Each structure stands twice: as C-alpha cells, then as structure tokens.
Amino acid sequence: MLLDTALTATVPLQTLPTGAELVDTFVIPALTFLVGFLAIYFLGKTVLTPVVRRVLDSKGFDSSVKSLADSIMGVVVWVLALTVALTLAGFGGFIAALGVFGGAVALAVGFAAQDLLGNFVAGIFILKDKPFQVGDWIEVNDISGRVQDIDLRVTRVKTFDNELVTVPNGDLANNALTNPVAFDKLRQKFVFGIGYDDDIEQAKDAILQEANDHEEILADPAPDIRVTELGDSAVGLQTRFWIDEPSRGDFVRVRSDLVQAVKERFDAEGIDMPYPHTQLTGGIDVEGIQTASATPSDD
Incomplete structure (x- = not known):
C-alpha cells in the first residue's frame, strides 16, 4: 500500500489535451494558414500578375515572353502565398530550412544548366529587341537563310540549300548578325x-x-x-x-x-572584259649530258 502511494506521488498521470488546447494547437494554425494562403494567392492573381502583364504590354514584348511571364508569375504567386501562410501559422523555422535547401538546389542547377539558361535569356532579348523576325533573311557566322521559327531557346533557320539549321539563341545574341531585309x-x-x-x-x-x-x-x-x-x-x-x-x-x-x-x-x-592571265617570257637552255656506258665485267 505504501509502495502504490509512493509511485502515485512520483509519476504524474498523463492527461489528454483539453478542447481549448486542441483549438490553440491545431485548429487556429490551420485556419490561419488557410486564410493567409487564400488571401495572398487572390491578391497575387488579381493584382500582381495583371500589373506584370501590363508592364510587358507597354514595353512591347512578344506574346511568347508574355505567356512565359504568366507561367512564372503563377509559380511566384503560389510560392509567395505558401511562404506567407506558413509564417503566419508559426512555421518560420521550416521556411528557413526550406530556403537554404532551395538555394543549394538552385545553385547546383544554375551551374549545370548555365548554357541553357544563357540561351533562354538571349531568346527573351531577341523576342524583345526584334533584330529579326520570322521570314527575314539573316546571315550569322557561316549561316545564311530565312528564319522559320524563334523559340525561347533556339532559332530555326532554313538555308537557301533547303537545310534546316537550329541555332542557339546565345550565338545569335553574342555574334554580329546581318539582316539585309531589315529596311525597305x-x-x-x-x-x-x-x-x-x-x-x-x-x-x-x-x-x-x-x-x-x-x-x-x-x-x-x-x-x-x-x-x-x-x-x-x-x-x-x-x-x-x-x-x-x-x-x-x-x-x-x-x-x-x-x-x-x-x-x-x-x-x-567592243568593250573588253579581260580576265587574269599569265604570260611567260624568256628562254630555256638545254645542255647535252653525255653518259659513259658501263663496261661489262668478265665473270
């Protein structure tokens, strides 16, 4: 009897969380996360994305760039809403760890795909600056032909020998390019x-x-x-x-x-159109060479 009383006194009994504790621990953070996510996502879709689209329209960007910008802004809005919602719900430490991991992944991908990213950025500037358009005749390095298609990564040129050449946009942006039909x-x-x-x-x-x-x-x-x-x-x-x-x-x-x-x-x-020719002048002296005949040897 004394042993049971001592055990009861030294080992506290585990009690189930009350309803108020459940609300504070799970319900309120979940509601905060949900409300924060929906609010930021709605603001991004109705305010931020249209503003970016109007800026691109005012700068005269190509439809391909604007379509790409819409896709990127969709990802940005989603990530922003998730980040803000997790922070409001009290998961700031998780966001910090995720940011460090994401930065490391982005750095590794950037080193591995730097040429691809360079062509991608060059494609954006080509679509914006429009040094040539589809149908133009261009000359760059040893390539001469008509532009068939301009993508964000490559430009396809059909040569006058009916060959299709795929040119990385980085080569077009970093080398001197001639567009003989740019003007009237x-x-x-x-x-x-x-x-x-x-x-x-x-x-x-x-x-x-x-x-x-x-x-x-x-x-x-x-x-x-x-x-x-x-x-x-x-x-x-x-x-x-x-x-x-x-x-x-x-x-x-x-x-x-x-x-x-x-x-x-x-x-x-009677106007002459001469062609290059070479005339040889002088003489050639020929000297006779007497060759002594070999005397047969007696075996």
Whole structure:
C-alpha cells in the first residue's frame, strides 16, 4: 500500500489535451494558414500578375515572353502565398530550412544548366529587341537563310540549300548578325572589269543605261559608278544600285540580270572584259649530258 502511494506521488498521470488546447494547437494554425494562403494567392492573381502583364504590354514584348511571364508569375504567386501562410501559422523555422535547401538546389542547377539558361535569356532579348523576325533573311557566322521559327531557346533557320539549321539563341545574341531585309531598300555592289585601252566613260554610260532600263532597280537613289581598282589586267568599275522591298531571291535575280545585260552591251560596243592571265617570257637552255656506258665485267 505504501509502495502504490509512493509511485502515485512520483509519476504524474498523463492527461489528454483539453478542447481549448486542441483549438490553440491545431485548429487556429490551420485556419490561419488557410486564410493567409487564400488571401495572398487572390491578391497575387488579381493584382500582381495583371500589373506584370501590363508592364510587358507597354514595353512591347512578344506574346511568347508574355505567356512565359504568366507561367512564372503563377509559380511566384503560389510560392509567395505558401511562404506567407506558413509564417503566419508559426512555421518560420521550416521556411528557413526550406530556403537554404532551395538555394543549394538552385545553385547546383544554375551551374549545370548555365548554357541553357544563357540561351533562354538571349531568346527573351531577341523576342524583345526584334533584330529579326520570322521570314527575314539573316546571315550569322557561316549561316545564311530565312528564319522559320524563334523559340525561347533556339532559332530555326532554313538555308537557301533547303537545310534546316537550329541555332542557339546565345550565338545569335553574342555574334554580329546581318539582316539585309531589315529596311525597305537594299543597296548592292558589283565590280565590272574593262581593259586598260577601253574608254572608261563609254563603259560607265553603258552600265548606267542598262541599270536604268531595269524595272526593279530604283531611280532614286540612282545607280552610280566609281573606279575602284587598277588590277593586273583590268580597270575595276564598282557599280552600286538599289532595289525595293528586298529578298534574297530578288537580289540574286536582279544582279544576275544586270550583269548579263552589261556583258552583252560590252560585247556589242567592243568593250573588253579581260580576265587574269599569265604570260611567260624568256628562254630555256638545254645542255647535252653525255653518259659513259658501263663496261661489262668478265665473270
């Protein structure tokens, strides 16, 4: 009897939590979390996301960038609502630990995918700055062709040999790129060579007349010719002319038409179009060499 009394006195009996304690421990934090999450999520969707969309509209961003921004803002709003709700519910320590873990994961992913992220960022700037558009003829490094598609990571170019080249956007953003059709006019140059004995003014008049007679060569700005080369066998006349609403097909065809017309005109007027040639002069001395015949040996 005394032993039972001592055990009762030294070991306290475990009591079940009361209703008020349950409310304070579980119900109120759960309600706080729920209300905080819904409030922040609603504000983000109705205020923050539309503001970002209006800013992108005012800056003239492409629809692909705006669609991407909507997706990113959806994730940001969700994470923000979850973070605020957990903090209000009293789980700040959990948020801190999650932040450290997330930072480490983000750092590792960033190092592993830095080229991919660089192409991704370059794609955003290409869609924003619009150095070229779908359908444009571009030249970069050794690639020349028409843009088929602009993605956030790569740009697809169809070459004039009917090949599809996938170019990372980082290469387009970090290298000099030529867009010959960016404006409504394009100037082209071609050097015609005439002989040193030919009349330069006569040749100029013939070239200008053929250029002015071509329907697709603009009269304003007018074609012009300059003597630019004194070569080994010819005098170079650089002819410059403009075409309207250029495309590569138009440029190649118009230049070909002009070169053929000038060649035929020069032939008709007796103007020489010399080509490089090499003439050897001098003589060759040939000396006879007497070779002693071998004496057969007696075995």
